[in-house]
Amino acid sequence: MTFHVVHQPHPTPAQSPYRVVQQETGREVIWVNRFLDRECVRCLAETTLRSYALDLLHFLRWWVSVHQTDTVIEEAITQSTLLEYVRFQAGQLPRPAAATVNRRIVVADRALKSEFPNVPAQVAPGFHQLYWKRSPMRVARPRQALSRLRVKAPKRVILPLSVDEVARFWSSFRTSRDLAIVGLMLLQGLRSKEVLSLNRDDLLLAESQIRVRGKGSKVRFLPLAPETVELLDHYLHLERPAFTGTAVFVSLKGRARGTRMTPEGLRSLFRHHRVTTGVVHANPHRFRHTFASDM
DSSP: OOEEEEEOOOSSTTSOSEEEEETTTOOBOHHHHHHHHHHHHTTOOHHHHHHHHHHHHHHHHHHHHHHSSSOOOGGGOOTTHHHHHHHHHHTSSSOOOHHHHHHHHHHHHHHHHHHOTTSOOOOOTTSOOEEEEOOTTSOSOOEEEEOOSOOOOOOOOOOOOOHHHHHHHHHTOOSHHHHHHHHHHHHSOOOHHHHHTOBGGGEEGGGTEEEEEOGGGOEEEEEOOHHHHHHHHHIIIIISOSSOOSBSSBOOSSTTTTSBOOHHHHHHHHHHHHHHHOOTTOOHHHHHHHHHHTO
16 A cells, blocks of 8 residues: 555635545545644644645555555554664665654654543653643642653754855845845845745835744734845836736746745755855845844
8 A cells, every 4th residue: 555645626625625535545544634624724834734634644654565455453552562663664775864853753643642532641761751741820830740752863054144245145146036035034034934835915114114923923013124025125126027916026037927926946946046146054044033033
């Protein structure tokens, strides 16, 4: 049996657009997709649902290799189920990062508990940590609790770009569109997806403000730096093709001219300028970290 993730947009917000199905027959894996639907009802972003679907797909493939079926029953789940799943990942080549292993464990544990509330707690000596858990309203004393099963993950330190690296990368752009994109990441700290999802009515240039829809569809208003306002105004009036819909940032050349810029197009743009400038760590999220370190 072979399984994969498919994208099936649905008009109802109560069903996840990402489904895990059997490749040969198109049959859905009910317990996985039921969990994804529940998370969709919580209004999680599509990218989060996609990440959950891929993590559960990995768990499902391991489960099928062990139990020869994609059906999960409560009697088959033991206290060491997730520990066995961790051991399986530890033997893979290349070995997945500790953060990836921990993320998969959390998603699989939540999906199993959602489907079977009475399954045994996943306990493995040496894979848990004690911590102080506060009461919801902080009306009682904190109590000791046991963390989820997890592997030790090294602390990841992301270094911001230096002033020289920012200057070299910035000077390699020639269009106001590209400079405005980098400016929104560097001067306002926007994520790449937040930049690409901007619409015309999100720009309040007269008030030097911008409306941003972030993770979980949360809306926030941010002030715009004068340099960013000038770049956006120049791009909108002189570079952006007319009659191109609501998207702010669109393709300027080729057959896709006038359509909303895609994540692939943005990655290609940054990849090209990394090569030309030699600033190998210049990626969209690194600019967000640079903004945070300079606050």
